[in-house]
Amino acid sequence: MNARIPSPLYSNDEIRWAAVQARDPAADGQFVYAVTTTGVYCRPSSSSRLPKRENVIFFDTACEAEAAGYRPSLRASADRTDSANQHKALVAQACRQIESSETPPRLEDLARQANISSFHFHRLFKAQTGLTPKAYANAHRARRMRHELNKAGTVTEAIYEAGFNSNSRFYDASERMLGMPPRDYRAGGRNARIQFAVGQCTLGAILVAQSQRGICAILLGDDAEQLVRDLQDQFPKADLIGGDPGFEQLVAQVVGFVEAPALGLNLPLDVQGTAFQERVWQALQEIPPGTTVSYTQIAERIGAPKAVRAVAQACGANRIAVAIPCHRVVRRDGDISGYRWGVERKRAILLREARGS
Numbered sequence: 001m002n003a004r005i006p007s008p009l010y011s012n013d014e015i016r017w018a019a020v021q022a023r024d025p026a027a028d029g030q031f032v033y034a035v036t037t038t039g040v041y042c043r044p045s046s047s048s049r050l051p052k053r054e055n056v057i058f059f060d061t062a063c064e065a066e067a068a069g070y071r072p073s074l075r076a077s078a079d080r081t082d083s084a085n086q087h088k089a090l091v092a093q094a095c096r097q098i099e100s101s102e103t104p105p106r107l108e109d110l111a112r113q114a115n116i117s118s119f120h121f122h123r124l125f126k127a128q129t130g131l132t133p134k135a136y137a138n139a140h141r142a143r144r145m146r147h148e149l150n151k152a153g154t155v156t157e158a159i160y161e162a163g164f165n166s167n168s169r170f171y172d173a174s175e176r177m178l179g180m181p182p183r184d185y186r187a188g189g190r191n192a193r194i195q196f197a198v199g200q201c202t203l204g205a206i207l208v209a210q211s212q213r214g215i216c217a218i219l220l221g222d223d224a225e226q227l228v229r230d231l232q233d234q235f236p237k238a239d240l241i242g243g244d245p246g247f248e249q250l251v252a253q254v255v256g257f258v259e260a261p262a263l264g265l266n267l268p269l270d271v272q273g274t275a276f277q278e279r280v281w282q283a284l285q286e287i288p289p290g291t292t293v294s295y296t297q298i299a300e301r302i303g304a305p306k307a308v309r310a311v312a313q314a315c316g317a318n319r320i321a322v323a324i325p326c327h328r329v330v331r332r333d334g335d336i337s338g339y340r341w342g343v344e345r346k347r348a349i350l351l352r353e354a355r356g357s
Contacts, residue, residue, distance in 0.1 A: 016058050019044045026116050034065050040073035041065040090114045091128040104137035128303030139275035197243035197251045198224045203345050208251045214268030218321040220341035265323050280314035287328045290353045294332045
């Protein structure tokens with residue numbers, strides 16, 4: 001568990017006691033208080049009967065209170081459920097504000113609207129979404145940009161529909177978000193330079209492609225020509241270039257990683273998706289090799305417990321096999337199913353990881 005940094009807003013016991021007396025919801029998550037006469041602890045805004053000051057001690061976290069021998073009060077159990085629902089509502093409100101704003105809101109403004117400290121809000125937002133507020137805003141803007149470029153009559157129209165209030169700001173951000181100039185993206189990847197190579201591994205044919213930003217595809221299959229067609233379908237007008245000797249070394253590194261996932265892959269990835277997809281893909285990369293989780297668990301980790309089907313769809317949309325390990329996600333009953341490149345390949349990769357090879 002990561003070490004917790006207490007907020008300076010609640011840096012001493014006098015301020016903390018005042019927050020308890022006021023049942024201040026902004027103090028929730030900053031500390032808990034324990035009652036020595038009952039052996040229980042509560043969050044600051046708990047509706048439990050207020051104890052005497054001389055019977056109260058403070059802890060930075062619930063874990064510290066439990067380590068000291070205190071147990072959560074019956075009210076605390078209900079409080080935790082209420083708190084979790086409140087946190088989800090605050091983050092959902094912030095997401096709506098980010099998505100509807102012409103310019104990304106400042107962290108301080110989002111925290112002020114939620115009535116909590118910037119530090120606490122930043123941590124809460126990342127715990128719920130898997131992204132920082134800034135990363136969420138960037139991912140949302142990138143999605144809007146791609147959407148508008150695909151439907152708008154001109155690039156100028158796309159600039160304003162995507163929420164940019166000036167051409168310069170749009171062009172400053174567009175190449176970083178798209179990996180190419182916006183006119184080229186709009187033209188199906190025209191002038192985009194993507195190196196690729198097709199080889200063989202024990203899982204069959206493998207295609208590795210790299211854009212200017214990093215690895216943009218690792219595709220597996222039985223038919224090498226079909227893998228190339230899949231790449232062409234993504235950017236039909238891109239300049240697809242066969243790999244040179246230097247690129248062949250990179251491909252060899254990727255193949256070695258596929259054969260022995262324990263080696264790791266220390267290469268930049270060009271990951272482009274919706275804000276939700278990027279949250280899922282980030283969560284996938286946090287699953288340790290040799291372990292599996294369910295689609296339900298991933299949905300819970302990103303703060304969207306009801307979005308199990310959407311999580312499965314995001315796994316299916318992943319184009320970077322093994323490096324973004326969607327193979328580590330299984331059904332709730334442990335059944336190995338639902339893999340873009342075939343269930344047998346999924347089973348083989350999991351077996352290798354379980355053996356540590």
